[in-house]
Amino acid sequence: MVRAPCCEKMGLKKGPWTPEEDRVLxxxxxxxGHDNWRALPKQAGLLRCGKSCRLRWINYLRPDIKRGNFxxxxxxxxxxxxxxxxxxxxxxxxxxxxRTDNEIKNVWHTHLKKRIKPxxxxxxxxxxxxxxxxxxxxxxxxxxxxxxxxxxxxxxxENSTSVITNSFSKVGxxxxxxxxxxxxxxxxxxxxxxxxxxxSDASLIDCGAVWSLEDSLTSxxxxxxxxxxxxxxxxxxxxxxxxxLPHI
DNA sequence: AAGAGAAACAACCGCAAGCGA
DNA sequence: GTCGCTTGCGGTTGTTTCTCT
Numbered sequence: 001m002v003r004a005p006c007c008e009k010m011g012l013k014k015g016p017w018t019p020e021e022d023r024v025l026x027x028x029x030x031x032x033g034h035d036n037w038r039a040l041p042k043q044a045g046l047l048r049c050g051k052s053c054r055l056r057w058i059n060y061l062r063p064d065i066k067r068g069n070f071x072x073x074x075x076x077x078x079x080x081x082x083x084x085x086x087x088x089x090x091x092x093x094x095x096x097x098x099r100t101d102n103e104i105k106n107v108w109h110t111h112l113k114k115r116i117k118p119x120x121x122x123x124x125x126x127x128x129x130x131x132x133x134x135x136x137x138x139x140x141x142x143x144x145x146x147x148x149x150x151x152x153x154x155x156x157x158e159n160s161t162s163v164i165t166n167s168f169s170k171v172g173x174x175x176x177x178x179x180x181x182x183x184x185x186x187x188x189x190x191x192x193x194x195x196x197x198x199x200s201d202a203s204l205i206d207c208g209a210v211w212s213l214e215d216s217l218t219s220x221x222x223x224x225x226x227x228x229x230x231x232x233x234x235x236x237x238x239x240x241x242x243x244x245l246p247h248i
Numbered sequence: 249a250a251g252a253g254a255a256a257c258a259a260c261c262g263c264a265a266g267c268g269a
Numbered sequence: 270g271t272c273g274c275t276t277g278c279g280g281t282t283g284t285t286t287c288t289c290t
Contacts, residue, residue, distance in 0.1 A: 015259075037276070038274080102259085106258085
């Protein structure tokens with residue numbers, strides 16, 4: 001199989017997106033949606049490859065993106081999900097509405113993975129005190145990204161956002177936001193079935209963070225035959241005890 | 249105040265799965 | 270069944286910003 005080369009044409013721009021490019025991309029998707037990423041940049045008049053446009057939209061321009069710092073609950077959820085799912089960032093992101101896989105991946109690599117290392121020397125290091133002082137500061141100041149590069153849609157009126165949403169509704173395009181919303185709703189609906197032992201930390205129990213292990217594993221195994229996940233599913237079902245899960 | 253190192257974030261790259269012809 | 274195209278995902282890199290000395 002020959003993979004279609006990305007950006008094979010010379011002259012396609014790379015690197016950081018300009019506000020103007022963002023504006024063009026938003027305007028185009030607002031009007032036409034994104035049925036074909038490959039054709040989109042050409043039709044929109046952008047000197048970018050479709051892949052780049054998709055990434056920019058998914059990770060930054062989408063109206064449902066939640067910007068700003070991760071809450072404690074979100075971070076704990078990521079840690080627990082990572083423990084279960086490994087580096088399946090998209091799967092983890094699906095359980096955190098408004099967060100992207102890229103963002104979660106970044107957060108994981110920058111500080112979350114340090115928390116779960118057996119060697120806790122980090123906690124005593126200068127780095128930790130820096131991190132903590134930064135966390136404190138983060139709580140009282142806008143995050144860097146918001147400050148330096150405001151969300152393109154934040155400058156739009158609320159109408160603009162709703163127009164985008166409406167335009168998706170019009171064409172019957174189930175956005176990932178819709179899908180995520182649906183996922184979360186179903187997760188919440190199923191919350192009664194959740195083995196409470198799964199979350200030893202009661203603070204995690206809220207509609208935005210709760211999900212069912214079985215629900216997750218089942219959807220994983222049904223959406224794609226994954227021997228690893230089947231193994232875990234079978235294991236948990238046989239055990240019937242979520243306490244058996246490794247805890248942090 | 250300036251430089252060095254670390255952290256945070258955005259974006260790119262390559263691979264693989266899905267899907268239609 | 271295969272071929273080629275598109276999309277999605279995860280790993281990685283590059284740049285910017287922050288903190289410390």
